Amino acid sequence: DIVMTQTPLSSPVTLGQPASISCRSSQSLVFGNGKTYLSWLQQRPGQPPRLLIYQISNRLSGVPDRFSGSGAGTDFTLNISRVEAEDVGVYYCMQGTQLPWTFGQGTKVEIK
Amino acid sequence: EVQLVESGGGLVQPGESLRLSCAASGFTFSTTWMGWLRRAPGKGLEWVADIDQVGSETNYLDSVRGRFTISRDNAKNSLFLQMHSLRVEDTAVYYCASHGDRCFENWGQGTQVTVSS
Numbered sequence: 001d002i003v004m005t006q007t008p009l010s011s012p013v014t015l016g017q018p019a020s021i022s023c024r025s026s027q028s029l030v031f032g033n034g035k036t037y038l039s040w041l042q043q044r045p046g047q048p049p050r051l052l053i054y055q056i057s058n059r060l061s062g063v064p065d066r067f068s069g070s071g072a073g074t075d076f077t078l079n080i081s082r083v084e085a086e087d088v089g090v091y092y093c094m095q096g097t098q099l100p101w102t103f104g105q106g107t108k109v110e111i112k
Numbered sequence: 113e114v115q116l117v118e119s120g121g122g123l124v125q126p127g128e129s130l131r132l133s134c135a136a137s138g139f140t141f142s143t144t145w146m147g148w149l150r151r152a153p154g155k156g157l158e159w160v161a162d163i164d165q166v167g168s169e170t171n172y173l174d175s176v177r178g179r180f181t182i183s184r185d186n187a188k189n190s191l192f193l194q195m196h197s198l199r200v201e202d203t204a205v206y207y208c209a210s211h212g213d214r215c216f217e218n219w220g221q222g223t224q225v226t227v228s229s
């Protein structure tokens with residue numbers, strides 16, 4: 001199985017300041033077709049998960065542009081340019097390259 | 113608007129069975145891969161199973177294979193998860209989700225499954 005490792009596991013952030021979450025996979029996420037199936041999800045308290053970004057850097061419609069994804073191969077990053085109160089929650093990376101689909105442990109973003 | 117509404121969760125004893133349902137609307141269900149995922153208390157997200165558009169291909173997490181069965185009824189826009197021989201470690205909120213391109217694009221609110229004696 002592909003192991004997804006996120007750092008940090010907790011990220012206290014000041015409102016208006018940036019936040020960055022790293023995700024590393026135990027093997028390359030490049031699929032045979034050349035695409036890389038790394039996505040990012042947000043789970044606010046009491047809410048179901050919500051897909052933010054797919055294939056490393058593609059934002060889903062309606063996702064604010066303060067969220068951006070980058071990376072390649074085995075190393076990926078989710079950046080929030082200016083954290084807002086509504087961004088509080090747990091963020092997960094997920095790989096869709098090889099079954100079983102696996103998630104990182106989650107990174108809790110909270111306001112200082 | 114895409115809607116996924118799970119039902120069927122509850123409190124059961126170890127070894128018992130439960131059947132989860134998910135009612136889908138707002139998209140073309142019959143052309144969409146679907147999946148079940150869960151989040152156990154104090155833990156992260158975990159994929160459980162998924163199924164292709166017509167129900168001919170299914171995939172399972174190793175720890176549930178042989179105990180859980182995913183199925184669908186395209187005529188009723190419904191997804192199911194039949195769970196047998198439930199274990200304490202199956203306790204979680206179970207989510208129904210629709211596949212995007214090798215990602216999970218839309219999620220339901222979840223249904224709580226608690227396995228305890």
